[in-house]
Amino acid sequence: MMRADLLTGELPGLDEALAAVDAFDQVLAGGLLRPQPAQAAGLTALANAVAGSPIAALVAEAAEKAAAGVAGEEHLLALAAGRTALFGAVHDAVVARVDEATGRPREATPPFEPGAPLPANLLASARAWLCDVARAGWRGLDHELAAGAAQVVSALLPAPELRRLAVLLDGFAAELAASCPGRTLGRIPLRRWADLWARGMLLTQPGAVTGAGAGAETAALTGRLLPLGVDLHEHATAVHAQVHAVFEPADGGPARLVRASVSAPKPDTVVGAGVWQLLRPHLSLLAAAGEGHAMELTGMPVTDEGDLLWSEERTRVDESADVFTTARVALPTVRAGATAPLDRHPARIAEPVLVEGYTVDRSGDEVAFVVGGERLAVDTGRLPAASPLTAQAVAGSRACIGLLRWDAGRFLLQPLAVQSAAKSRTAVVQAGAWAGGTADKSGAKAEKAATDTVTVLRERAGRLLRS
Amino acid sequence: MPMWEESSLVRVVPTARPRKLAKVPFVELAAGRLQGVVSSGSDVSRVYVSSVASGDFAFACRTNNNRPCGGARGGFCNHIGAMVGEAVLQYGGARVARYLQTDTADGDAAPTAQQLAAAMSAARPQQAADAQAVTGQVFARFLRHLAYLELPATTAPLPEMHWFPTAGAVA
Ligand SMILES: [Zn+2]
Numbered sequence: 001m002m003r004a005d006l007l008t009g010e011l012p013g014l015d016e017a018l019a020a021v022d023a024f025d026q027v028l029a030g031g032l033l034r035p036q037p038a039q040a041a042g043l044t045a046l047a048n049a050v051a052g053s054p055i056a057a058l059v060a061e062a063a064e065k066a067a068a069g070v071a072g073e074e075h076l077l078a079l080a081a082g083r084t085a086l087f088g089a090v091h092d093a094v095v096a097r098v099d100e101a102t103g104r105p106r107e108a109t110p111p112f113e114p115g116a117p118l119p120a121n122l123l124a125s126a127r128a129w130l131c132d133v134a135r136a137g138w139r140g141l142d143h144e145l146a147a148g149a150a151q152v153v154s155a156l157l158p159a160p161e162l163r164r165l166a167v168l169l170d171g172f173a174a175e176l177a178a179s180c181p182g183r184t185l186g187r188i189p190l191r192r193w194a195d196l197w198a199r200g201m202l203l204t205q206p207g208a209v210t211g212a213g214a215g216a217e218t219a220a221l222t223g224r225l226l227p228l229g230v231d232l233h234e235h236a237t238a239v240h241a242q243v244h245a246v247f248e249p250a251d252g253g254p255a256r257l258v259r260a261s262v263s264a265p266k267p268d269t270v271v272g273a274g275v276w277q278l279l280r281p282h283l284s285l286l287a288a289a290g291e292g293h294a295m296e297l298t299g300m301p302v303t304d305e306g307d308l309l310w311s312e313e314r315t316r317v318d319e320s321a322d323v324f325t326t327a328r329v330a331l332p333t334v335r336a337g338a339t340a341p342l343d344r345h346p347a348r349i350a351e352p353v354l355v356e357g358y359t360v361d362r363s364g365d366e367v368a369f370v371v372g373g374e375r376l377a378v379d380t381g382r383l384p385a386a387s388p389l390t391a392q393a394v395a396g397s398r399a400c401i402g403l404l405r406w407d408a409g410r411f412l413l414q415p416l417a418v419q420s421a422a423k424s425r426t427a428v429v430q431a432g433a434w435a436g437g438t439a440d441k442s443g444a445k446a447e448k449a450a451t452d453t454v455t456v457l458r459e460r461a462g463r464l465l466r467s
Numbered sequence: 468m469p470m471w472e473e474s475s476l477v478r479v480v481p482t483a484r485p486r487k488l489a490k491v492p493f494v495e496l497a498a499g500r501l502q503g504v505v506s507s508g509s510d511v512s513r514v515y516v517s518s519v520a521s522g523d524f525a526f527a528c529r530t531n532n533n534r535p536c537g538g539a540r541g542g543f544c545n546h547i548g549a550m551v552g553e554a555v556l557q558y559g560g561a562r563v564a565r566y567l568q569t570d571t572a573d574g575d576a577a578p579t580a581q582q583l584a585a586a587m588s589a590a591r592p593q594q595a596a597d598a599q600a601v602t603g604q605v606f607a608r609f610l611r612h613l614a615y616l617e618l619p620a621t622t623a624p625l626p627e628m629h630w631f632p633t634a635g636a637v638a
Pocket of ligand 1 (some may be wrong): 515517528529536537538539544545546547
């Protein structure tokens with residue numbers, strides 16, 4: 001049983017780390033072309049906050065150069081690294097609290113192994129754009145600068161090993177473009193944009209990610225895979241789904257938490273059911289999870305982080321498996337995966353948990369579960385568009401499988417599946433129920449509309465791209 | 468609004484709303500313009516490339532072979548009208564009005580496509596001086612947009628996508 005009371009307490013060292021982050025994030029609002037005294041103070045705050053770390057000297061020098069308006073790319077990279085290190089510490093504090101609340105053991109973080117070098121010219125062009133953005137600052141954004149990413153992204157997208165950087169820059173640039181001109185911006189997503197900027201900078205470093213784009217394969221799994229739910233991510237031109245599951249080894253060893261992922265680039269008009277259509281042919285687990293089936297794995301490669309490197313020929317659909325049975329029987333004894341060094345950021349935390357025995361509080365402008373007197377906010381905003389799971393279904397639930405997340409200084413629960421509180425029925429509704437397709441009337445209508453969209457675009461592409 | 472500034476996961480750009488693409492396969496708010504591609508009513512191999520600039524509403528409408536549209540000499544043609552209509556479906560009237568800087572932005576109700584087109588026409592906009600260049604740029608953007616369908620899916624994890632949670636159904 002999860003101890004929700006631990007999720008509302010203060011985290012040690014959090015306020016100091018976030019104060020330094022916030023000070024630095026303000027620096028990027030004004031840009032580093034002609035830094036003002038307040039920006040120099042923000043840079044110093046970042047340098048001071050990492051003073052005890054191995055990169056202290058690098059960040060201090062970079063802060064000095066940046067404050068003088070003479071920062072080169074290597075200095076901007078050092079600033080990005082300093083900010084990332086602070087969030088690494090925040091991540092570790094949040095994960096420690098998550099593990100306390102779940103009582104779950106976790107694999108130790110493996111040492112960082114640099115990946116194979118990637119095409120230096122493409123990385124350099126991405127870095128140059130990010131540096132231009134940092135110099136202009138969010139208030140200095142203009143259409144030309146935002147549009148400058150398009151060429152970089154087009155060059156990165158076709159290479160699988162550069163996909164991570166490509167989708168990050170693509171989503172980031174679209175937000176900047178929609179926010180131009182920067183001088184008229186009312187409110188600025190300071191932390192978010194600084195996150196995306198810093199992460200982009202680090203990904204432009206040769207060796208930051210391995211060739212596969214993720215952690216290295218460390219084992220091969222044979223046994224039963226019991227899905228818990230589907231987590232969907234999307235921006236205008238990319239979609240990514242992650243199935244969270246419990247893996248039970250055939251040899252009777254301890255069960256562990258794993259994830260399987262699938263992603264695809266997409267035109268921005270492919271939305272709703274259309275994103276499931278793009279993904280489902282490449283990951284049979286999506287349909288299995290949606291329909292409530294387990295899968296059998298034979299020698300499936302996995303990373304230390306628990307990411308399955310999916311290969312269809314190593315799978316077989318197994319008997320049906322109810323997600324709440326999995327959550328009640330298998331989830332309490334699992335081991336959690338490690339976090340890759342580059343992924344030590346609180347936004348990456350997505351810990352599967354079962355919450356029940358709560359009352360629903362709808363008094364504010366959000367849904368919250370009250371567990372043992374403690375309030376846990378529920379992020380009903382991140383339910384997929386093509387899904388039977390609605391905010392209303394969440395509010396009328398008595399048990400919920402969700403992902404524990406942390407953002408803007410607090411824990412949130414992202415629902416993956418709920419069990420209805422209505423006495424007459426014990427219906428289970430899953431966020432990813434329609435991932436593999438649906439016979440539901442409104443769902444099928446959305447499927448048809450999405451098929452038409454792709455048909456029109458493919459027809460146009462056939463006529464224009466190859467003419 | 469501190470939550471907005473201190474959130475890593477706040478949604479900055481709403482998801483496009485679903486719409487039928489047959490008439491206007493492509494529309495976007497980019498480069499300081501509302502721009503798009505409109506199917507020809509009579510010839511399946513021809514499309515019109517239409518655009519309206521933010522602020523002064525300077526417009527352009529030309530075929531994909533960069534020949535001027537006969538309907539867009541003195542003002543907005545039907546293609547531009549169709550594009551504005553589909554932009555309102557895809558983005559919502561409020562976002563289109565804000566991007567184009569029309570005066571319909573005041574008041575609570577989001578402007579309709581007719582209100583937007585009328586407000587822009589009332590300003591007596593001119594043909595864009597760089598219409599030919601703009602047409603080439605917009606058509607290239609359309610081809611780039613179509614190319615996204617040709618890129619392969621992958622089952623390698625993409626941790627960066629955790630910064631882009633699905634925003635669910637848009638009202
Ligand atoms: Zn026309």
